[in-house]
Amino acid sequence: MFPSLGAVTLLVSAVLGQGYSTPKAPGTSEYVLKQGPLDTPWTEKVGTNPWPEYPRPQMARSEWKNLNGVWQYRNATAGDKELDNPPFRQELENAVLVPFCLESALSGVMGNYTIHSWYRTTFDVPASWTDKVLLNFAAVDYEATVFVNEKQVARNTGGYWAFNTDITDQLNKNGTNELVVFVFDPTNLHPNNIPLGKQRLNPEHIFYTPCSGIWQTVWLESAPAESIDKLEISADADGRVDITISTTSNATTAADFILYEPNTELVKFKTKVPVNRAHSFVVDSPQLWSPDSPTLYNITVKLGSDTVQSYTGFRTISKGVVNGVQRPLLNGGFVFMFGTLDQGYWPDGLHSPPSLEAMVSDLKALKEVGYNMVRKHIKVEPALFYQAADQLGLLLIQDMPALSTSSVKLENEPPKECPAKSLTPSLDPDKVQKEFDRQLGVMVRQLKSHPSIVTWVIYNEGWGQPSERYDGVRNTSIDSILTDYVRKIDPTRLIDSVSGWNDHGAGDFHDNHHYSSPQCGTPWYSVDSSPYNPDTDHRIAFQGEFGGIGQNISEEHAWKVPASIATVKNTYELDATQEIWNLRAHMLFHELEFQIQEFACSGAVWTQTTDVEGEVNGMLTYDRRVNRMDKEQWKKDIQALYDAAAKRAVTNPTIRA
Ligand SMILES: *[C@@H]1O[C@H](CO)[C@@H](O)[C@H](O)[C@H]1NC(C)=O
Ligand SMILES: *[C@@H]1O[C@H](CO)[C@@H](O)[C@H](O)[C@H]1NC(C)=O
Ligand SMILES: *[C@@H]1O[C@H](CO)[C@@H](O)[C@H](O)[C@H]1NC(C)=O
Ligand SMILES: *[C@@H]1O[C@H](CO)[C@@H](O)[C@H](O)[C@H]1NC(C)=O
Ligand SMILES: *[C@@H]1O[C@H](CO)[C@@H](O)[C@H](O)[C@H]1NC(C)=O
Ligand SMILES: *[C@@H]1O[C@H](CO)[C@@H](O)[C@H](O)[C@H]1NC(C)=O
Ligand SMILES: *[C@@H]1O[C@H](CO)[C@@H](O)[C@H](O)[C@H]1NC(C)=O
Numbered sequence: 147m148f149p150s151l152g153a154v155t156l157l158v159s160a161v162l163g164q165g166y167s168t169p170k171a172p173g174t175s176e177y178v179l180k181q182g183p184l185d186t187p188w189t190e191k192v193g194t195n196p197w198p199e200y201p202r203p204q205m206a207r208s209e210w211k212n213l214n215g216v217w218q219y220r221n222a223t224a225g226d227k228e229l230d231n232p233p234f235r236q237e238l239e240n241a242v243l244v245p246f247c248l249e250s251a252l253s254g255v256m257g258n259y260t261i262h263s264w265y266r267t268t269f270d271v272p273a274s275w276t277d278k279v280l281l282n283f284a285a286v287d288y289e290a291t292v293f294v295n296e297k298q299v300a301r302n303t304g305g306y307w308a309f310n311t312d313i314t315d316q317l318n319k320n321g322t323n324e325l326v327v328f329v330f331d332p333t334n335l336h337p338n339n340i341p342l343g344k345q346r347l348n349p350e351h352i353f354y355t356p357c358s359g360i361w362q363t364v365w366l367e368s369a370p371a372e373s374i375d376k377l378e379i380s381a382d383a384d385g386r387v388d389i390t391i392s393t394t395s396n397a398t399t400a401a402d403f404i405l406y407e408p409n410t411e412l413v414k415f416k417t418k419v420p421v422n423r424a425h426s427f428v429v430d431s432p433q434l435w436s437p438d439s440p441t442l443y444n445i446t447v448k449l450g451s452d453t454v455q456s457y458t459g460f461r462t463i464s465k466g467v468v469n470g471v472q473r474p475l476l477n478g479g480f481v482f483m484f485g486t487l488d489q490g491y492w493p494d495g496l497h498s499p500p501s502l503e504a505m506v507s508d509l510k511a512l513k514e515v516g517y518n519m520v521r522k523h524i525k526v527e528p529a530l531f532y533q534a535a536d537q538l539g540l541l542l543i544q545d546m547p548a549l550s551t552s553s554v555k556l557e558n559e560p561p562k563e564c565p566a567k568s569l570t571p572s573l574d575p576d577k578v579q580k581e582f583d584r585q586l587g588v589m590v591r592q593l594k595s596h597p598s599i600v601t602w603v604i605y606n607e608g609w610g611q612p613s614e615r616y617d618g619v620r621n622t623s624i625d626s627i628l629t630d631y632v633r634k635i636d637p638t639r640l641i642d643s644v645s646g647w648n649d650h651g652a653g654d655f656h657d658n659h660h661y662s663s664p665q666c667g668t669p670w671y672s673v674d675s676s677p678y679n680p681d682t683d684h685r686i687a688f689q690g691e692f693g694g695i696g697q698n699i700s701e702e703h704a705w706k707v708p709a710s711i712a713t714v715k716n717t718y719e720l721d722a723t724q725e726i727w728n729l730r731a732h733m734l735f736h737e738l739e740f741q742i743q744e745f746a747c748s749g750a751v752w753t754q755t756t757d758v759e760g761e762v763n764g765m766l767t768y769d770r771r772v773n774r775m776d777k778e779q780w781k782k783d784i785q786a787l788y789d790a791a792a793k794r795a796v797t798n799p800t801i802r803a
Contacts, residue, residue, distance in 0.1 A: 705758075
C-alpha cells in the first residue's frame with residue numbers, strides 16, 4: 147500500500163497537461179523503450195505520450211482525456227485464478243507503454259507468451275466535468291476485464307473492437323481513481339480458436355509475432371446523463387442519408403442533425419432526426435466521394451446538451467453489367483479496383499503503428515503511385531486509419547480477422563499450420579463458429595459509417611472456414627449463410643464471401659488467388675480455385691492476391707530474428723536485385739493488363755504494401771526506410787491498368803469475354 151500515490155499522480159498529470167503518466171512508484175521499474183529486432187524512423191519519436199489524437203473521429207466529443215502513457219504491468223503467471231484476487235492498490239513491478247502490444251519493443255515489455263496480464267494505472271477526472279464519465283477502450287487483444295476502484299465495470303471479448311462503459315457511479319470525482327485491467331489472450335493456444343488474423347505464438351514466414359493487451363487508445367470522456375451512444379450514417383450518390391442515432395436511454399425524442407459545406411462552417415442542410423430508430427432523408431445535389439475527389443462533409447449531431455462531431459461522404463457502391471461484363475460500380479460507373487494486400491504490421495509496435503503519421507505514410511505511399519484501393523488483410527485498424535482512407539480517397543476492402551488454422555499446445559506439440567482447408571480445429575466447432583459470427587457482426591457495425599469501405603471479406607483462403615455444409619437444416623455453405631447475415635447488417639456494400647480457395651458460389655465476387663502471375667477472370671486456373679465462366683457466374687471476376695515477388699534485403703532493414711531470416715527462402719519468387727524486382731513487377735502488370743483487355747477482370751490486389759518479419763515482398767521494407775518501387779514506372783503501369791479497363795468497358799474484346 148502506498149497512500150501517497152494519489153497526490154503524486156495529480157502533480158504529474160498537472161505538469162504533463164494533456165499527456166498522462168503514472169509515476170514510478172517504489173518497487174516498480176521505469177519505462178524503457180526496448181531494443182527490438184528492427185525499428186522505424188518513428189520509434190524514437192514516440193516518447194511517453196503516444197497517440198495523442200482523439201481516436202473516434204466519427205463520434206467525437208470535446209470533453210475528453212487521453213489515458214495513454216506509462217502504466218504498470220504484471221504477467222499473471224497463475225492464469226485465470228488471479229481474477230479472484232485482483233492486485234488492487236498494489237504496485238505492479240513492470241512499466242508498460244499503453245497502447246503498444248506487450249510483445250512489441252515500444253511497450254517496454256517485449257514479452258512472449260503473455261497469455262494472462264494485469265495492467266494498472268490511476269487517474270483523476272477534470273474538476274470541470276460535472277456530467278457522467280465514460281471510460282473507452284479502442285481495442286484490447288483478446289479479452290479484457292476492467293475494474294475501476296475495485297469494482298468490475300466491463301468485460302469485452304475480441305481483439306479488434308472498441309467498447310466503453312459508464313463509470314460515473316464508481317468514481318471518486320475529486321480524488322484519484324484506480325483502473326485495473328486483466329487481459330487474457332491465448333492467441334493460437336490449444337484449445338482456443340479465435341479471430342486472430344496472422345498472429346501466432348510460433349511465428350513463421352506468413353505468420354507473425356502476436357499482439358497481446360491494450361493496443362489502441364484508452365480515454366475518458368464526459369457526456370450528459372442521456373447521451374448519444376452510437377451513430378450509424380451512410381450517404382449515397384443520390385443524396386440519400388440513412389442514419390440511426392442510438393442513445394443511452396429508450397427516449398423517442400429527436401436530435402438535431404447539421405451538415406456543413408466542405409471545408410467551411412456554412413450549413414448546407416439541417417434537420418431533426420428521431421432517435422433510436424432508422425431514419426432517412428435526402429440532401430440536395432451533394433458533391434460525390436470518389437478516389438479522385440474524396441469530398442467529405444462534416445456533421446454535428448446534438449441531443450439535448452450532448453454534441454458530437456462526425457462526417458460522411460456521398461457515394462454508392464453496387465454491381466452491374468457494363469458492356470457484357472459484371473463489374474463493381476462506384477456512383478454508377480465501373481471502377482477498376484487496384485490495391486495492395488495491407489497487413490498493418492510494424493516492427494516497433496506490431497499491431498500498433500508507432501504514430502498517426504507513420505500509419506498514414508503507408509497509405510500516402512500507395513496513393514502516390516496511383517493505387518485506388520487497399521485490402522486491409524485479416525486485421526482491423528484504429529478508426530483514424532479509416533478516416534485517413536476516407537480523406538485520401540482509397541477504396542477499402544475489409545477482411546474479417548481469420549480464425550487460426552491450427553493451434554499449439556503449451557507443451558509445444560508441432561503446429562499444423564496449413565493445409566488450412568480442414569475444418570476449424572477446436573474442441574467445440576459450434577461455439578467457435580458462433581463467436582466468429584458474432585464478432586463479424588461487431589466488425590461490420592463498428593466500421594460501416596466509413597465511406598471508403600466498399601467490400602467486406604468473410605473468409606480468406608479457407609482459414610477457419612468449414613469446408614462443406616454448416617447448417618444441417620438449411621444444408622448450405624457457411625459462406626452463403628454469413629453472406630446473408632452481413633448483407634442484412636449492411637446492404638450498402640459488396641461482399642467477397644471467400645477470398646481465395648473454397649468457393650461455394652456465395653457473394654458478389656469470384657475471387658482467385660495466384661502467385662506470382664494473375665489469373666483474373668480467366669478461363670485458366672490452378673489448384674484451389676476455379677476458372678471464371680462469365681456465362682454461368684454472375685459475380686465479379688477478381689484477383690484477390692497476386693505478385694508476392696520478393697527481393698532480399700541487407701540485415702540493416704531485416705527483422706533480425708534468425709528463424710525469420712531462415713524463411714526468406716520460402717518466398718514465391720526472389721529477385722536478384724531491386725532493378726530486377728521492378729522489371730518483374732512490370733512484367734506481371736503487363737500480364738494483368740492483358741487479362742483486363744481480354745477477359746472479365748475487374749480488380750486486383752498486389753502482395754504487398756510492406757515486408758513483414760520473414761516476408762521480403764513489400765513495396766516498402768518492414769522498417770519503411772526503403773521504397774523498392776521505381777515510382778515513375780509503377781505510375782505508368784498502374785495507369786495502364788485503369789486505361790485498359792476503361793477501354794474494355796466500351797470496346798469488345800478480341801478473344802473471349
Ligand atoms: C508470462 O507467464 C507465462 C506463464 O507462466 C510464461 O510462459 C511467460 O514466459 C511469461 N512471459 C513473460 C514476458 O514474463
Ligand atoms: C470532494 O468532493 C466532496 C463532495 O463532492 C467534498 O465534500 C470534498 O470536500 C471534496 N474534496 C476535495 C479534496 O475537493
Ligand atoms: C516465443 O516462444 C516461441 C515458442 O517457444 C518461439 O517460437 C518464439 O520464437 C518466441 N518469440 C520470441 C520473440 O522470443
Ligand atoms: C430499453 O427498452 C428495452 C426493451 O424495451 C429494455 O430492455 C431496456 O432496459 C430499456 N433501456 C433503458 C435504458 O431504459
Ligand atoms: C471538418 O471539421 C474539422 C474541424 O472543425 C476541420 O478541420 C475540417 O477541415 C472539416 N472538414 C471538412 C471536410 O469540412
Ligand atoms: C445437402 O447437400 C448435399 C450437397 O449438395 C447433397 O448431396 C445432399 O443430398 C443434401 N442433403 C439434404 C438433406 O438436402
Ligand atoms: C537474406 O538476407 C539475409 C541478410 O539480411 C541473409 O542472412 C539470408 O541468408 C538471405 N536469404 C536468402 C534466401 O537469400
